[in-house]
Amino acid sequence: AKPAEQAKSKVLNVGTDAGFAPFEFQDEVSKKYVGFDIDLMEAVGKQMGYEVKIQSMGFDGLIPALEAGNIDALISGMTITPERAKKVNFSKPYYKSGLSIVVKMDNNNIKDFKALEGKKLAVQIGTTGAMEAKKVKDATVREFNTAPEAFMELKAGGVDAVVNDLPVNEYYIAKAGAKDAKVVGEPLNSEEYGIATAKKNTELIEKINKALDELKKNGEYEKIYVKWFGK
Ligand code: GLN
Structure with a gap:
């Protein structure tokens, strides 16, 4: 690629609610946002040729922020539900929870x-x-x-x-x-987390899905998983 192109990377503005360790939280020393979701989103962005900029907001404000166009995507331990899927595009599931x-x-x-x-x-x-x-x-x-x-x-x-x-x-x-x-007790249910984009942004969610596939294939997803969950 031409040097000028390389230097100017595209930015992906990503929203999260950074109070949900180990998925997203603020490191006490560095004050940076860290966690499984943050590492995964950064790897997805890198795969797509984007620089990821994380901003934290209230969990119930994330979908409205997407709809308003204030962020391009969200990752926040968000469960894929039919109600939410009416408002946003979810990626393929990236984590099983409950x-x-x-x-x-x-x-x-x-x-x-x-x-x-x-x-x-x-x-x-x-x-x-x-x-x-x-x-x-x-x-x-x-x-x-x-x-x-x-x-x-x-x-x-x-x-x-x-x-x-x-x-x-x-x-x-x-x-x-x-x-x-x-x-x-036993977990009540089984839920799956997804990354989300605005409803109209189908191109972006396709790119994110492709990047997730690639990270699963090349072992990067596994590395991030082991880093945060140890097995
Ligand atoms: N997974 C839960 C949900 O989507 C909680 C997510 C969260 O608090 N970050 O509602």
């Missing part, structure tokens, strides 16, 4: 989703966890802007349980030193 429950270590009566009936639950606004929690009979559902705030409310004793994505719950307990909490 919802689970976190309770205080000394809680011995909540062992599964059935036991959440009539309880106080903390969730993050606009998430699949919030949707499922609202279906629980007689439960009081408190919605927080971020997942860490929902965990904090559990720690403070304001709720009985948090309903949230299993890998994030496990990471919170293992890495954030939350020795006073535990994950209980």
Whole structure:
């Protein structure tokens, strides 16, 4: 390629809600956004010849930001759902997830989703966890802007349980030193995460899908997976 072309790389503005470790969070020292999704998005961008610029915003503001054209794509541990797919284009699934429950270590009566009936639950606004929690009979559902705030409310004793994505719950307990909490029961469901673009931007989602295919083939996806999940 001509040097001038190489120097001027195209920019892909990507939105995320950087409070969802290990998928996206802010490194305490470098203040950079890091995580599985960030590495994956950067690899996808590189594959497509784009420089990726990450910006963080509230999870419930991500799809509106795409629709308004403020970002080109989003990656945020976002579950592919039929309702969301009416508003955005999802890529092929890139990660298998599911919802689970976190309770205080000394809680011995909540062992599964059935036991959440009539309880106080903390969730993050606009998430699949919030949707499922609202279906629980007689439960009081408190919605927080971020997942860490929902965990904090559990720690403070304001709720009985948090309903949230299993890998994030496990990471919170293992890495954030939350020795006073535990994950209980089987995952409620199975969900898949996708990268998204605006509905009209079909060309971009096709490029992203192609890049994802390539990263799976060339072992790059595997490397990023092992870096964050270790197996
Ligand atoms: N996977 C969940 C959802 O899509 C939660 C995502 C998140 O909080 N970042 O609703």
